[in-house]
Amino acid sequence: MSFLSATLDRIAPSPTVAVTALARELKAAGKDVIGLGAGEPDFDTPAHIKAAAKDALDRGETKYTAVDGIPELKEAIRGKFKRDNGLDYDLGQISVGTGGKQVLFNALIATLNPGDEVIIPAPYWVSYPEIVRFGGGTPVIVEGGIEHGFKITPEALEAAITPRTKWFLFNSPSNPTGAGYTRAELKALTDVLLRHPHVWVLSDDIYEHVRYDGFEFCTPAEVEPQLYDRTLTLNGVSKSYAMTGWRIGYAGGPKVLIDAMRKLQSQSTTNPCSIAQWAAVAALNGPQGFIDDNNAVFKRRRDLVVERLNAIDGITCPMPEGAFYVYPSIAGLIGKKSKGGTLIDNDEVFAKALIEETGVAVVFGAAFGLSPNFRISYATSDEALAEACTRIADFCAGLS
Incomplete structure (x- = not known):
């Protein structure tokens, strides 16, 4: 044994x-x-963010916090979603975790049952299918080849959806390709998803602000507001703010899902690092230039x-x-x-x-x-x- x-x-x-x-x-x-x-x-990491962490230390912000984030950080995240994406969430719809990977892990583990399928465009970040498998789900890989700019077509998405599909896991700009979906390309995908109300959307927007040549970023719940009630919009401070080691990720989504994610996190890591949370407040609320x-x-x-x-x-x-x-x-x-x-x-x-x-x-x-x-x-x-x-x-x- x-x-x-x-x-x-x-x-x-x-x-x-x-x-x-x-x-x-x-x-x-x-x-x-x-x-x-x-x-x-x-x-x-920018100096003003490090200074905020030092200030938090000096204030004694070294105790346990709420499981999924201090109110000040959740307010900063609310402001970011409204400012950058036109998305309105209340505090009960926001989750903060120890990096974006934990937020993703929480969402999938809290929702997947054996036999559930998760559609993942390929090329994909290496952890997507592994977390799905860990949760007992089945990754359904849809290839976006080099001939399509490493992006999937609406027809390919439609063909992959079955009655067992639980999630569509989306990432733009993409790791590993850097490919970004235009608003028109994303709208074509969300039109498909509107026809399948049992499919939830998990949008990993971690590279939102790392873009070039005038590329316009957009996210599914922004492009198609009818998907708001079944979309988890995930982001974090690691990439845009050069804060990989601080380990702060976050998401906005339906309260029933956020509550389930909080329940899971309460029995794993509990709160993210208190000092890193205050640094993230400064990152989201401070200068962005x-x-x-x-x-x-x-x-x-x-x-x-x-x-x-x-x-x-x-x-x-x-x-x-x-x-x-x-x-x-x-x-x-x-x-x-x-x-x-x-x-x-x-x-x-x-x-x-x-x-x-x-x-x-x-x-x-x-x-x-x-x-x-x-x-x-x-x-x-x-x-x-x-x-x-x-x-x-x-x-x-x-x-x-």
Whole structure:
């Protein structure tokens, strides 16, 4: 009899975390490694946000708080949803968790029963299908191929819906592709969802403010108000505010769902860190201009990486609308052999050979549900990205 729970057999470790950990281990061992796996801005948390955390410490805000967020943070979140998305929530419709991942976990675990299906567009963030499986649900993967800009069509969504569909899990701009749905594209999807009132919508908007070239962000409950009563709109401070380690995520949605999520959280972590909550208040209520400044840096890096990768024979790299990832195809490299003798027969082998032979750490596409591709996070320095692209080009030039 195994000591470990059989529930663990339903999920796999996070490949993105594994790649980042491997890069750190190799660096610690003295290897020359450029890690492009972590989805984490390299900017420091803005000074006014850190100052708010220090002030909270000095005031003694170090005790337990309400399970799913202090009233001040919920008010700030209400203001953000109204200001940015035209969505009205009362305090009882808002949940704050220890990062967006916990909020997502709470929502799915609190609602899924065996046999329930969750539609997930691919490429997807690696944790989506794993959390669904953990909750006893079944991920239903709908591919949005490179020919469609990594976005799914209304027809594909319609075809995937069954009487067992519980959720449609949506993410724009996307991790891992950076693809963003236009208002018209999203409206076409919400028109499909209106025809299926048993399907709830979980919109992961974590990259809302990381966007380029005038791309207009929109979210499902904003585009189609009739979906408001069955949509959970999820966000957080990690990406836009360079606060990944602070671990604050939040969501707005129907009270019956928020109450269920609170019940689950009360028996897991209870409240998020009190100091981080006060920092998040300052983030949402304070000056926002630095976001555009950061995006200008990200755009420069995006353009550098896309140009350099598209110059490599065998690689095709679309231009993303947001986030800080590119998701190039290596279809033209499959079947070739590296200088080190590795036959590149899939993207996982490609990524493994790349780090072993060049020291560049990327995440293979199969982890995100669409191959043959790999993901690069360009949330690192221009110098590191330029050197990484040179090494990737040299590696590909050496294939035969």
